[in-house]
Amino acid sequence: MDERRSPDILRELGKKYFFNHYDDEELRGRGIELLLEAFRYNDPEAMFIVAKLVLDSVLLVRNGDPEDYALNLMVKSARAGHLQARAYLNSYCQGRYEKEIEEINKLADEATPLTDFDGKTIKIDRKGVFSPIDAVLEFKDGRNILTLSTNVAFIYLEEGGLSDRERFEAAVLDGILQWSGEYEVFGGQKLTVEVKITQDSRIFDNLVVMPVTSIWHEAFESAEKMIIQKSKREQLNDLRVHKRSFATNGIKWSVNSRKFIFIQSKSGNFDDYEEFMHVAKHEFGHSLGLGDLYQSNVDSLNGVKKGTYRELDGYALSEDNYNLVMCDHHGPVSNNDIEMVVLAFKENREQLFQQRKSKGKISSALGKGN
Numbered sequence: 001m002d003e004r005r006s007p008d009i010l011r012e013l014g015k016k017y018f019f020n021h022y023d024d025e026e027l028r029g030r031g032i033e034l035l036l037e038a039f040r041y042n043d044p045e046a047m048f049i050v051a052k053l054v055l056d057s058v059l060l061v062r063n064g065d066p067e068d069y070a071l072n073l074m075v076k077s078a079r080a081g082h083l084q085a086r087a088y089l090n091s092y093c094q095g096r097y098e099k100e101i102e103e104i105n106k107l108a109d110e111a112t113p114l115t116d117f118d119g120k121t122i123k124i125d126r127k128g129v130f131s132p133i134d135a136v137l138e139f140k141d142g143r144n145i146l147t148l149s150t151n152v153a154f155i156y157l158e159e160g161g162l163s164d165r166e167r168f169e170a171a172v173l174d175g176i177l178q179w180s181g182e183y184e185v186f187g188g189q190k191l192t193v194e195v196k197i198t199q200d201s202r203i204f205d206n207l208v209v210m211p212v213t214s215i216w217h218e219a220f221e222s223a224e225k226m227i228i229q230k231s232k233r234e235q236l237n238d239l240r241v242h243k244r245s246f247a248t249n250g251i252k253w254s255v256n257s258r259k260f261i262f263i264q265s266k267s268g269n270f271d272d273y274e275e276f277m278h279v280a281k282h283e284f285g286h287s288l289g290l291g292d293l294y295q296s297n298v299d300s301l302n303g304v305k306k307g308t309y310r311e312l313d314g315y316a317l318s319e320d321n322y323n324l325v326m327c328d329h330h331g332p333v334s335n336n337d338i339e340m341v342v343l344a345f346k347e348n349r350e351q352l353f354q355q356r357k358s359k360g361k362i363s364s365a366l367g368k369g370n
């Protein structure tokens, strides 16, 4: 490199021409040329000046975002030790951060605690040793968060009933976790649902999950014979013969009722991860206090025809089949499902999509949109 053309000399000459000759376009142009030459030698100060000139729109960038280009250059200059670039970046980033903070604060100011359809603030604080699923609704930093915590206990009645317990358990827990997510409820209010699972060894306060292996089938068969009530007996018989999974929540679902999920396998083995994940997702919906959304005439349910509730219609696959978790276990958890979970824990009452033999109150979440 020729001594006269060292980056220091190019840069200092460039600065002199550019900054000291406001009214001489030709000299200013010559100054820029010299600065760019120094910049091509990776001179940190020239990089800083070029970045500033880009930010001030004196220099134009051929492709891409000028601001990104200039900031990258600033970073390069600061890394090379140029103090002005570092100072600039500090103030720039702080300014940027302040703007974001301001926006976050604004959003937080606009957000309000979750309210129901009547505009009343919803309070949920269900926890304790008698509630297998704890539900707490909190308003934190402008966000409504419903935390559902449960201690899952797997019970096996026979040693070799399952070929791969770990895989089965992972599928079930995964299915339960599918209820986590971001939802919009009660007129479009944002609600974050966080499902938290523990697996501590406890006597009470568990969500019990049992895979129905052959020994259970025998037990069910004898239990059936002892049930006097015909409809209950037929129900159990139907579950056993068709190997349908099911959840029980005591005599009647409540926050404190004991909660069991029985998982059956049509093939007899429990290896199908995808399938058991979806099954657990559906059955956990029952544990959360939701009824089934079946097509007509199943288990004496009336059926919910397309066109009955606008929340469900978008999910209708046919006249009487919905792509929703409480209808088909492969279906997704919807905003409306979460609205029903909120109401179940708020009111301490099961939320139904339909009546069973003309009995039961239909969830007030239905028919009002989300």
Ligand SMILES: [Zn+2]
Pocket: 282, 283, 286, 291, 292
């Ligand atoms: Zn069900």
